[in-house]
Amino acid sequence: GAGVSQTPSNKVTEKGKYVELRCDPISGHTALYWYRQSLGQGPEFLIYFQGTGAADDSGLPNDRFFAVRPEGSVSTLKIQRTERGDSAVYLCASSLYPGSNSPLHFGNGTRLTVT
Amino acid sequence: AQRVTQPEKLLSVFKGAPVELKCNYSYSGSPELFWYVQYSRQRLQLLLRHISRESIKGFTADLNKGETSFHLKKPFAQEEDSAMYYCALSKSFGGAQKLVFGQGTRLTINP
Secondary structure, three states: OOOOEEEOOEEEEOOOOOEEEEEEOOOOOOEEEEEEEOOOOOOEEEEEEEOOEEEEOOOOOOOOEEEEOOOOOOEEEEEOOOOHHHOEEEEEEEEOOOOOOOOOEEOOOEEEEEO | OOEEEOOOOEEEEEOOOOEEEOOEEEOOOOOEEEEEEEOOOOOOEEEEEHHHOOOEOOEEEOOEOOOOEOOEEEOOOOHHHOEEEEEEEEOOOOOOOOEEEOOOEEEEEEO
16 A cells, blocks of 8 residues: 655755645554654654644754644644755654554655755 | 664675674663664665564564663675664653664675
């Protein structure tokens, strides 16, 4: 079946612009996660949704970052006033339920470049 | 603070040789540890969890709480094992998978 889908696969934007990154999780998966991976680093946790609500947003670096999941399926990560330091691969993952018995399924990521 | 350290960025071994990818962690509670793998042009995927105590694709990993390590081992490397490997720690045992990842080790198996 279809895996986690992320669009766009690549996004180039100018410093100061607003961007939206989309994640389509596997159908029926209740838990959804956003991670960010900078060059040469491992993924870094940003935010976790259980259903429609953000259960843990402690990884968001500042208030320029915001994410929603209004119907408990598709999620959008929004970044305002982008900075060059925001350049990274943004990964989305979903799992059937939150616990670690339910494996995380990652998308291919969106590569964001801020010029 | 929780931290995962993978001391080797690159590791190269010959086919048929044993492989050990090192992972050390820093966490005061009871961690749950994982190994994730990313093959060329593929997505990041779970390889194994310490709690499962299973062997996947010939790989095993044992949690050593005394040494705070979770090294990944395979007795005989195969060319298809070439990939990027990440060790990860979950701060919430059995709960939401808010993972802390290491920097990763790129494993190359030479023919």
